[in-house]
Amino acid sequence: MLVAKIDNSPQARPPVGLGAADVVYVEPVEGGSSRLAAVFSTHKPAVIGPIRSARETDLTLLDQFGNPTFASSGAAPELVASVDSASLQNASADRQSAAYYRDYSRAAPHNLFVRSDQLPVGGGWPAASQLHFGPMPAGGRPTQHEEARYQGAAIGFDWSPSNHRWLVSMDRAAYTTADTGQLTASTVLLQSVQVRDSTVRDIAGNVSPVARTTGSGRALVLRDGQAFPAVWSRLSPQAGTTYTTATGTAISFAPGQVWTVLIPEQLW
Incomplete structure (x- = not known):
């Protein structure tokens, strides 16, 4: 398994x-x-990017994947030791420099890419965090559009009956890749999380937030053109997250790419 910070x-x-x-x-x-933190298990494309740095949120979030290879441009000095000691293989540009390159048709620092076949092979997907695919439960409401908002970003999902997928948008524009075109999701998990300040600041002085992904909270699950108010629960860092309806019925996912948007609870 490979996880890349994009x-x-x-x-x-x-x-x-x-x-x-x-x-x-x-x-x-x-x-x-x-x-973004993108998890590749079924297929690893030859090139992934642009790659950027790790965040403290990643350490608990990615613990559920056992011992994945973790591709990033590096981490803030205050965080490097924590990344090295986490349950993942730190394959950052600092540790595996030969696997990374700059695309000089793009502006730095948004031009770092990784060749996945030049990274160490990560562990398999643990049973405790496997995705659960299955039929759609009852009780959803039809919806054509849902959006999650951060203070400086908007992540949208529009239902496409012809594709039977959610079309992904960023800042209200279609989100497309350079190699495969429009990004789509089979299932979208909008997840309210507690957020605290870390001790890390960027060069502009902005504090880096840390999202808490263990515990429980509110969620909205999107699949098959419907929205399901839900409760998310993750009992330990090694466990996957479960989603249930208000009556306690487990919500399984539609086959395909799954998107999870971690939304600070104050913006929910």
């Missing part, structure tokens, strides 16, 4: 390789922006 700033678009991910996490980062 730049999601407007200057970094279009991404490469993201359409092959099994799961895409959208994380809040400093300045009200977003960054």
Whole structure:
């Protein structure tokens, strides 16, 4: 398994390789922006990027995947030791420099890419965090559009009956990759999370937030053109997240790429 941190700033678009991910996490980062953690297990594209740096949120979030290879541009000095000691293989550009290259047709720092076949092979997907695919439960409401908002970003999902998928948009524009075109999701998990400040600041002085992905909270599950108010629960860092309706019925996922958007509870 490979997890890659992908730049999601407007200057970094279009991404490469993201359409092959099994799961895409959208994380809040400093300045009200977003960054992606893409999980590749079924298929690893030859090139992925643009690659950016790890965040403290990743350490607990990715613990559920056992011992994946973790591709990033690096981490803030305060965070490097924690990444090295986490239950993942730190395959950052600092550790595996030969696997990374710059595409000089794009502006730095939004031009770092990784060749996946030059990274160490990560562990398999643990049973405790496997995705559960299955039929749609009862009780959903039809919806054509849902949007999650950060202070400086908007992540939208529009239902396409012809594709039987949610079309992904960023900042209200279609989100397309350079290699496979329009990004689509079979299932979308909008997940309210507690967020605290870390000790890390970016060069502009903005505090890097940390999203809490264990515990429980509110969620909205989108699949098959319907929305299901839900409760999410993750009992430990090694466990996957479950989603249930108000009556306690487990909500399974539709086959295909799954997107999870971590939304600070104050913005829910």
